[in-house]
Amino acid sequence: MVHVKEYYVATSLEDAHQRLKENPKNALLGGGTWMKYTHRILNQLIDLSKLGLSAIEEDEKQITIGALTTLRDMEVHQSIKALGDGFLSQALGSIMGVNFRHIATIGGSIFSKFSFSDILTPLLTLNVSVKLYPDEIKPLEAFLEDKGDRTKILTHLIIEKQEGHGYFKKVAQVINDFCVVNVAIFKEKETKIAVGGRPQRAKLTTEAIKLIKDSKTFDEVLFTKVAQQGVQELRFGEDDRGSESYRKLLAETYIARGLKEVYSKWWYPFI
Incomplete structure (x- = not known):
């Protein structure tokens, strides 16, 4: 749990910025949803709610x-x-x-x-x-x-604002739990693939996308190769929600499925 010595409502962004610089143990208050699970002792918790940042x-x-x-x-x-x-x-x-x-x-x-x-x-x-x-x-x-x-x-x-097609898949042990892995794909003129919860922070693939750029045929064979390359280039690990091999299998499966879904929506001349 976070222990706070002083709660302060900032009067301006400059005010908040100066207070952050004054003491490394001063911090900003966001929604506060994870404070119960964070072990820190703060000198000052700075509230930005009066600064019009919720529009x-x-x-x-x-x-x-x-x-x-x-x-x-x-x-x-x-x-x-x-x-x-x-x-x-x-x-x-x-x-x-x-x-x-x-x-x-x-x-x-x-x-x-x-x-x-x-x-x-x-x-x-x-x-x-x-x-x-x-x-x-x-x-x-x-x-x-x-x-x-x-x-x-x-x-x-x-x-x-972009006009492309997107895909998102979250795999969790139970609803409302943290993800075992998640996958997002967006295709406009180019395709981007990101994988999160590996359990490292979300990251874009780079080498896998080159397979799409270099291909003239867009089918399940290509999508499987892209998924395999994406898993190969990203780092996976394990925790109490899943093993490294399980996460890799999930990511490979849903990258391939996501590509198939996104490309099926895209008008052929733009593929």
Whole structure:
């Protein structure tokens, strides 16, 4: 459990930023859903709830989501549901129960970089950036790989509107549990494949996608080869939810199935 010496409501982003720099044991409050399971002693817990970071805004090119937007608000938003045949909304809906998703925030979910995350996996297959206070916009993939400056504040998630088809699959022992593995695929002009819960953090395949780019025939033989290559290039492990070999089998199976589903929806001249 987290033990907090002082709770503080920030008056501005600059105020919060300065307090983060003052003491490494100062931290931001997201939805607070994992505080009970985190063992830390904090000097100051900084609340950003008065700073207007819970809105979803959009224009013709992108969707901008405030860091304190709840997972549930994202899940039911019409523009989110329209992305990739609803695969992003589906992934959000697979996270715990509705009550949990009414509390958990997208900023906390991304900034924490959880290895069991069900939302990072589909987000990686889209063109997504994060906005960091005071002065940086960074692609999501780069943000996840970067240890970064913990005093920077994630204020917004920026999702480019895309017309492609998506696929998401989560495998768990029981409903509302953490994933054993999850797979996301998105195809627009190019195809992206991500696998999470291995039990490492979600990651895109790179070598597997080259097989698709170099192929002129798109069938189950190709999809099986791509799935095998994807599993080969990613690192898998084991924990109490599943063995390494079981996770590899699941990932290979659902990458192949996902590719078949996504490509079956795509108009042939664009394949």
